[in-house]
Amino acid sequence: MAERGPGPAAKSTAASPARRRGRPSRTETAAAPATRDRILQAAREEFSERGYEKTSVRSIAKAAGVDSALVHHYFGTKEQVFEAAIEVAFAPALGAPDALTEGPPEGVGERLTRFALGVWENPTTRTPLLAIVRSAVNNETAAAVFRRLVATQMLRRIAGQLDLPDAELRAELAAAQLVGAMMLRYVIKVEPLASADVEQLVARLAPVVQGHLTSP
Template identity: 50%
Template sequence: MTADADDQPAPRKKTGRRPGSADTRRTVLEAARAEFAARGYQKASMRAIARAAGVDAALLHHYFGSKDRLFLAALEFPVDPQLVVERILTGDPDAVGERVAGFVLALWEEPTVRDRLLALLRTAAASEEVAALMRGFMVTELVSRVADGLGVPQPELRVELVMSQILGLAMARYVIRVEPLASAPAEELLPLLARAVQTHLTAG
């Protein structure tokens, strides 16, 4: 004789870490934003973010691979610094200025990318917390990596000068809209920016 269905024990609810899902991914990103904001990029850890999100650390690596990828996703950062590092360090050193300038102008001339970059710039300018977060990320993932591969005196300073050149161009061209810079075609700006970048990175 079999027991009635009503007599069967109710299924036990699973406990423990969350399984992977779209909701879990959103929870992880929210936890990452909070952890990065509280501790800064350099001190934040994947383990602490996983703990705050209620997931296994292995799940973060499954979704994002590494801390820098998680940071890019959490802040919706539209540029992968690794691509910039590769553009600078791969190829003929005498053509680095042209490579970097072409890459930068192509990014900024893309409206969706430009809008996101400008939003981040404005936020960083208005918030020291965001500025510090961005600074830690860029120093770790861009400045230090490029500087290690340049083989020139004062490499960190040179990379930061290039960054200042690019940020200054962005502010003047796309935010303040200084003329004739704001209306100049990108192909007209390319050789001028390329020479400045080349000088910063390779001049003796």
């Protein structure tokens, strides 16, 4: 009796070359923007819930419903995924330099203080910022990414708006004043600062921020 050859399904399988690990299929390539967005969303959620240390590329991939190699293909290392994820989450804070030019110089301290408090008071923008700060406090790699992002995209832009020789130091001191207040109010939740009225905080913080930015 003649031996039966492989069926059509088997031939089809044998004839199809195995897809190289880490390289997206044609379908994945066509849906690349949606896939990248899904990975970034999953990464933000994972970093927010687990922190930098306990989050892995594998856990991000699982949350996004993709293979780990696909995360590496689009973003590279975990550090690079973290930077891409927080850059999107940090975007609302990047409008801070604009507050310097939206009115007279004598009101810049109040405008910048109101802007910072507005970003942190909004639950939609506060949640990812909390994840970023907590990761940066607990991990040096995450802290380095955060410093690089803050320095290049926010502080240098603020300094560029100040026509003073020590503009960078002034911008950093103003940021330190606001970041310290935000840390105590929203992250550590020290009372009575944590429950103080926003207008009261503006009244206390704005003159100090103004002094850092414009005083002789």
